[in-house]
Structure formats: C-alpha cells, structure tokens
Amino acid sequence: MSEGATLERAPRATPAADLPPTLRRNAPLVPTDTSAGRALAAVIAILTFLAALCAGGAEIVASSAAQWQGSVAQEVTIQVRPGPGRDTDADVATAAALAAATPGVAATRPFSKGESERLLEPWLGSGLDLGDLPVPRLITVRLGSGTPDLGSLRQRLAEALPGVASLDDHALWLSRLSTMANTVVGVGIAVVALVLLATGLAVTFATRGAMAGNREVVEVLHFVGADADFIAREFQRRFFRLGLRGGGIGAAAALGVIGLGGALARLWRAGPAGDEIEALFGGFAIGWRGYASVVLIGVIASVVTAVVSRLTVRRFLD
Structure with missing residues (x-):
C-alpha cells in the first residue's frame, strides 16, 4: 500500500440507541411524549376544567333553587290591609x-x-x-x-x-324561580357542549398535523399491507391516552376548585356575610350528582378525543 494511500473503512451499523425515537423498532406510530402532544393534553385539560366548572356551577344553582322552592312552597302569606x-x-x-x-x-x-x-x-x-x-x-x-x-x-x-284580606301562595315567585334555575342549567349545558365541540376541533387539527408529520410512515404501512382500520386504531389509541390525561387533570382541578370553594364558604359562614352566602348558594356543595357530572365530563372529553381522531384519520386516508 502506498504511503499516501488512505484506508476506507466500512460504515458501522448504527446502534438502536443512537436512532431517533421515531425510527426505533418499538417506536409508536403516533408518539405522545412530544411538545405537540403535551400542548394538546394541556388544551384538553383547560377545556375540561372550564366545562366541569360550568357543570358544577349549574348543579349548585339547581340544588339551591330546589331548596328555595321547597322553603317557599311550605309557606303562604295572608295580607291584611x-x-x-x-x-x-x-x-x-x-x-x-x-x-x-x-x-x-x-x-x-x-x-x-x-x-x-x-x-x-x-x-x-x-x-x-x-x-x-x-x-x-x-x-x-x-x-x-x-x-x-x-x-x-x-x-x-x-x-x-x-x-281586606288576601292570600298569596307564592305561585308567581315559584314560577320565576323555576324559570331562572332552568335557564341557568340550560346555559351551563350549552357551555359544556361548546367546550366539547372546541375540544373536538382541537383534536381534529392535532390529528391532521400528526398525519402530515407521519405521512412517510403511513405510506410504508400501506405498502406492507396495513389497512386503514389498523392505522386509525393506532391514532385512536394514542389520542385517547392524551385525552384521558388532559381530561383527568382538568376534572381533578375542577373538583379541587369546587372543594376549595366549599371550604371557604364554611369559613365565611361564621362571619357577618355567612347568612347571605348560605341563602344564595346553600352549603356550596354539588352533591354526588355534581361530582359524577364532573367525572363524566372528563371521560367524555377522552372519548371525544379518541372518536374524533379516528374519524379524522379515516377521512384523511379515504
């Protein structure tokens, strides 16, 4: 071999540890531990938190209105002029x-x-x-x-x-009170529906972004025989985990805020404004039905995330 000759070495195989996470053997099709995935989970958590607060507030108003109606319905008034x-x-x-x-x-x-x-x-x-x-x-x-x-x-x-004397059975006040409570509950339900709709739209854009970022992987999977249902299930599974994480965090935060509000109401009850607070909001407790509504909203947010991601993938592939 001449003095100026150079030796060419064959390239060594790259260890699996040196590969990018998306190219490793057991790497998921749709990685969730990314900045985009964490951002989507944060958005779902915020929207779930707002929806759960609306549901809890509507439940507090409904229970307080039921207490008011029960108290008012137990009395009538005679007016003597x-x-x-x-x-x-x-x-x-x-x-x-x-x-x-x-x-x-x-x-x-x-x-x-x-x-x-x-x-x-x-x-x-x-x-x-x-x-x-x-x-x-x-x-x-x-x-x-x-x-x-x-x-x-x-x-x-x-x-x-x-x-001289007239009897007032408070029917007008009961009707107005019932109308007010039903209106507040209806507004709360509408807000929850809008928040879930916003969650679906956010998941739609996130799924489209994930599909665009994994276009080559999807094409290779199609080439080796993977059908659209398999790819849609992968996206659905990953986005369901994101929705479950975000929905759980949002529901837990809403329950914490409602519990904190109840604790503060119990503290203020001993003060001068305690009677007014208790008269307006009762014990500031949502009961088992309110807690079940908050947990249900977190589950619904997860299900909406999974279903919307699957439908978006199927529509993209078709």
Whole structure:
C-alpha cells in the first residue's frame, strides 16, 4: 500500500440507541411524549376544567333553587290591609284564626305593626316614621305534610274580610324561580357542549398535523399491507391516552376548585356575610350528582378525543 494511500473503512451499523425515537423498532406510530402532544393534553385539560366548572356551577344553582322552592312552597302569606274605621288587629286575629282552622296548616304567625314596617326598610330606609301610612299586616302560614285546601281558605277570607284580606301562595315567585334555575342549567349545558365541540376541533387539527408529520410512515404501512382500520386504531389509541390525561387533570382541578370553594364558604359562614352566602348558594356543595357530572365530563372529553381522531384519520386516508 502506498504511503499516501488512505484506508476506507466500512460504515458501522448504527446502534438502536443512537436512532431517533421515531425510527426505533418499538417506536409508536403516533408518539405522545412530544411538545405537540403535551400542548394538546394541556388544551384538553383547560377545556375540561372550564366545562366541569360550568357543570358544577349549574348543579349548585339547581340544588339551591330546589331548596328555595321547597322553603317557599311550605309557606303562604295572608295580607291584611288597613281600612278606615276598621280594627286592624281584630282583622288580623280573624284571618289568623281562619288559617289555623284550615286542615293541613301547621302554624300561623301574625306580624306585629312594627315588624311589618321593618320589612319596608330595605326599600325605604331606616329611621322613617311610618305610623301614618296604611302599612299592610302580614300573616305567615306554614303548611304541614298534608295538602291544604288553599282555595277554600281564600274563599273564607273573602267572605269574612271582603276587600281586606288576601292570600298569596307564592305561585308567581315559584314560577320565576323555576324559570331562572332552568335557564341557568340550560346555559351551563350549552357551555359544556361548546367546550366539547372546541375540544373536538382541537383534536381534529392535532390529528391532521400528526398525519402530515407521519405521512412517510403511513405510506410504508400501506405498502406492507396495513389497512386503514389498523392505522386509525393506532391514532385512536394514542389520542385517547392524551385525552384521558388532559381530561383527568382538568376534572381533578375542577373538583379541587369546587372543594376549595366549599371550604371557604364554611369559613365565611361564621362571619357577618355567612347568612347571605348560605341563602344564595346553600352549603356550596354539588352533591354526588355534581361530582359524577364532573367525572363524566372528563371521560367524555377522552372519548371525544379518541372518536374524533379516528374519524379524522379515516377521512384523511379515504
């Protein structure tokens, strides 16, 4: 061999450890531990978190409205209006006696003149002299477990105290309260549906990106005989894991926020604003149905991710 000759060595086989992760023997068709996969899982987690919060809030409103309706439905109110030449105290006593004699009535409580006037303070302010005003007197009637005949009570009040006493069964307030609660629940369901739709769109774009990035691998699989169902199942399996991870994180975060809100509500309950908070939101607890809804939303997000990815792959291959 001449002095200036150079020796050419045959290239050595590249060890499997030196290959890129996507070219190794057991590498998945759609790798999930990538920046794009982590970003998609984060998006699914955020959307699931928002949807779960909406579902939890709707459940809190629905349960609080049910408590309000139960409380309001257990009472009716008799209003006794003062009139010239009439003894208002005697009229109140007569109306209370008629209500107490009605079957199904558990208790009656006539309001005094001072108590009736204090009911107007939220609208008129305190410190006003209402002695010369014809402030109506109220009688709260608590209903028992039976079904009282309110129609008969209303008729007897009209006969005994015509134009003076009237019965209010709060049907208008119950109807408005039911409408408000149903509206809030409907808005919550609509928001959850929109969030799941946004999750499907995000998965669609992510699946198209993964298909474009693995076009050569997909073509080789087709060349060696892999059908579209096999490739779609691979994408579905990988994206289901991403959706399960993101949905689990989002649902767990929503449950943590709801639990934190309940703990804060219990702490504030001992303060001055505790009565108002409890009156509006109850115990700030969503119950088993609310927790089941949050978990179900996380599962639905995972299923939507898997189904949308499979449909997108099939449409891309076809």
